[in-house]
Amino acid sequence: MIEIRDLHKSYQMGSNSLHVLKGINFKAEEGELVAIMGSSGSGKSTLLNILGMLDEADTGDYILDGVKIEKLSETKAARYRNKFLGFVFQSFNLINYKTAMENVALPLYYQKVSRKDRETKALKYLEQVGLKEWANHLPSELSGGQKQRVAIARAMAAEPKVLLADEPTGALDSTTSYEVMDLIQQINDQGNTILVVTHEEDIAHMCKRIIHLRDGVIVEDKKIDQVRASEYVQ
Amino acid sequence: MFNRDRWKEILEVLTSNWFRTVLTAFGVFWGILILIILLAAGRGLENGIKADFGDIATNTMFIWTRRTTKAYKGLPKDRDFNFKVEDREVLRTRFPQLRFISPRNQLGGFRGGSNVVRGIKTGAYNIYGDYPEIINQDPMGITSGRFINHSDIGEKRKVAVIGEGVVAELYEQGEEVLGTYIKIQGVNFMVVGTYKKKSNDGDGEEGQKQIFVPFTSFSQAFNRADNVGWMAITAKDGTSITSLKEQIVSVLKEKHKVHPEDQRAIGYFDLYEQYNRVESLFGAMRFIAYFVGILVLLSGIIGVSNIMLIVVKERTKEIGIRRALGEQPWSIRKQILLESLFLTIISGMAGIAMGALFIYGVNSLLDASGPVDMFANPSVSLGVVTGALVILILSGLLAGFIPAQSAIRVKPIDALRNE
Numbered sequence: 001m002i003e004i005r006d007l008h009k010s011y012q013m014g015s016n017s018l019h020v021l022k023g024i025n026f027k028a029e030e031g032e033l034v035a036i037m038g039s040s041g042s043g044k045s046t047l048l049n050i051l052g053m054l055d056e057a058d059t060g061d062y063i064l065d066g067v068k069i070e071k072l073s074e075t076k077a078a079r080y081r082n083k084f085l086g087f088v089f090q091s092f093n094l095i096n097y098k099t100a101m102e103n104v105a106l107p108l109y110y111q112k113v114s115r116k117d118r119e120t121k122a123l124k125y126l127e128q129v130g131l132k133e134w135a136n137h138l139p140s141e142l143s144g145g146q147k148q149r150v151a152i153a154r155a156m157a158a159e160p161k162v163l164l165a166d167e168p169t170g171a172l173d174s175t176t177s178y179e180v181m182d183l184i185q186q187i188n189d190q191g192n193t194i195l196v197v198t199h200e201e202d203i204a205h206m207c208k209r210i211i212h213l214r215d216g217v218i219v220e221d222k223k224i225d226q227v228r229a230s231e232y233v234q
Numbered sequence: 235m236f237n238r239d240r241w242k243e244i245l246e247v248l249t250s251n252w253f254r255t256v257l258t259a260f261g262v263f264w265g266i267l268i269l270i271i272l273l274a275a276g277r278g279l280e281n282g283i284k285a286d287f288g289d290i291a292t293n294t295m296f297i298w299t300r301r302t303t304k305a306y307k308g309l310p311k312d313r314d315f316n317f318k319v320e321d322r323e324v325l326r327t328r329f330p331q332l333r334f335i336s337p338r339n340q341l342g343g344f345r346g347g348s349n350v351v352r353g354i355k356t357g358a359y360n361i362y363g364d365y366p367e368i369i370n371q372d373p374m375g376i377t378s379g380r381f382i383n384h385s386d387i388g389e390k391r392k393v394a395v396i397g398e399g400v401v402a403e404l405y406e407q408g409e410e411v412l413g414t415y416i417k418i419q420g421v422n423f424m425v426v427g428t429y430k431k432k433s434n435d436g437d438g439e440e441g442q443k444q445i446f447v448p449f450t451s452f453s454q455a456f457n458r459a460d461n462v463g464w465m466a467i468t469a470k471d472g473t474s475i476t477s478l479k480e481q482i483v484s485v486l487k488e489k490h491k492v493h494p495e496d497q498r499a500i501g502y503f504d505l506y507e508q509y510n511r512v513e514s515l516f517g518a519m520r521f522i523a524y525f526v527g528i529l530v531l532l533s534g535i536i537g538v539s540n541i542m543l544i545v546v547k548e549r550t551k552e553i554g555i556r557r558a559l560g561e562q563p564w565s566i567r568k569q570i571l572l573e574s575l576f577l578t579i580i581s582g583m584a585g586i587a588m589g590a591l592f593i594y595g596v597n598s599l600l601d602a603s604g605p606v607d608m609f610a611n612p613s614v615s616l617g618v619v620t621g622a623l624v625i626l627i628l629s630g631l632l633a634g635f636i637p638a639q640s641a642i643r644v645k646p647i648d649a650l651r652n653e
Contacts, residue, residue, distance in 0.1 A: 054558060054647040074563045074642070082560020089650060093555045097246050109239060110560045158560070
């Protein structure tokens with residue numbers, strides 16, 4: 001599903017060049033749930049940004065679902081993001097003047113799905129994250145966990161190939177974190193490929209594979225026995 | 235364009251900070267209001283002053299003789315001379331660009347004594363000996379009967395066309411006018427028509443108290459031989475009389491043996507030049523109105539542009555999210571442009587409506603208080619309103635352009651970075 005070969009990325013900081021990614025190679029198959037771990041500055045966010053086509057690598061190949069991602073114009077990047085990727089952010093990033101349902105429907109709007117279909121689909125995904133009754137509430141009326149679940153529903157609405165989650169539990173307490181991870185695991189169980197960037201060990205162990213990043217290189221890549229988040233959720 | 239979600243969003247954005255939106259809109263509203271009022275005021279002044287020209291054909295000059303001031307070809311200076319009837323034919327053959335050449339003679343005039351008698355009633359009027367063409371140069375509406383025609387000229391008929399003002403003074407109410415006789419300086423003329431002039435300025439009253447008789451009959455009745463008092467000359471459309479007048483004067487000088495450099499022997503008044511002078515004054519006024527109005531409008535537009543920039547800044551994160559979710563850059567640009575356009579057009583329309591209301595108010599005030607000197611019917615034409623709308627649309631796009639560009643320069647990654 002995802003293949004990355006010899007990925008390099010450096011940032012220009014004034015006169016200094018900061019080499020953030022120094023040759024990353026990895027492959028993720030369909031249906032995997034991968035945790036990308038690393039301390040801050042290890043390059044994990046940069047990697048996620050490149051995977052999310054929010055940023056471009058200097059050199060190296062990035063193949064997503066058989067499509068080579070290169071020479072992206074803004075328009076093309078936007079189309080790929082919409083078609084291939086779903087994002088979940090640490091700070092939820094819901095649009096605060098739109099209701100939960102409108103937020104979920106947004107990616108579908110960019111796919112030019114008709115209004116009625118959008119609403120039906122958005123409601124379906126909101127139901128899946130257990131927030132159907134909150135469909136007409138604004139983000140400001142939701143709790144942190146609820147917001148993240150809306151964000152996950154939004155990421156899922158476009159039926160992407162890969163779900164990218166950047167510290168999805170970073171702003172949540174542990175109980176809520178486990179609820180969100182439970183949801184992510186359920187989505188993964190349905191066969192969706194998910195990449196989770198995190199620095200929390202317990203969250204990482206709820207995935208099926210952990211990639212450790214340090215100073216721009218992968219230092220460890222191992223399959224693990226998944227801890228089900230539902231064990232922690234009553 | 236007519237996408238429900240898009241418009242919903244535009245309204246959501248613009249209503250999220252009412253006070254700011256209204257303040258911004260006021261800038262554009264005020265600009266267009268000032269523009270409309272300035273243009274309407276200019277038009278009012280123009281209407282008022284142009285009314286003084288009445289319906290007179292403006293491409294016209296009047297020309298008359300004075301005393302020579304130079305001796306020439308054996309003739310002494312201080313010589314009196316007159317234009318002759320045949321001058322008309324001379325001018326006609328020399329200047330095919332001329333449309334009407336009307337020699338005229340006149341009796342009576344300013345503070346003249348009584349010169350017309352009908353029964354026991356008398357009156358003092360201007361009496362003109364004219365050719366039929368004069369009705370085209372000094373338009374009047376024939377209210378009954380007819381105007382002078384060429385048969386009258388040829389047969390030297392003693393007929394007269396009199397103004398409604400004359401009728402009112404010499405006739406009883408409802409009395410039959412056509413076919414009656416009036417005595418002009420002892421000579422009887424039969425009334426064959428009555429007229430009413432349209433001019434609505436101060437001379438309106440005077441304009442209705444004139445009597446027109448055939449040029450030839452006038453000359454015969456009042457012993458003018460073939461002399462001509464003065465001539466009204468109108469050029470054809472496309473040629474200005476101003477460009478011809480020098481040549482006309484020199485032809486007439488040659489014909490009447492006047493020294494070519496004698497500047498005083500022939501007097502003339504170029505109506506077209508005067509009209510043009512007034513016209514260019516109004517042109518300048520319109521220019522100033524547009525200039526000031528558009529500058530005021532521009533400051534309003536800069537206000538809109540500013541606010542849109544702030545809106546974009548405020549929504550940086552939101553724009554980043556949208557782009558991460560796959561919104562196309564052009565769609566974001568369109569959104570910002572539409573917001574700016576919407577704000578500009580709505581406030582501009584309000585300005586136009588307010589301006590129209592203002593003009594309506596002034597007009598009804600003018601109607602109520604009667605005519606005011608040099609000011610009549612302030613208005614803006616539909617063309618100006620359309621023009622203002624076009625200006626609004628363009629300026630809305632202009633105001634949105636820079637913010638829209640800066641909106642699509644927002645990189646999703648920068649916008650989403652957790653600071």
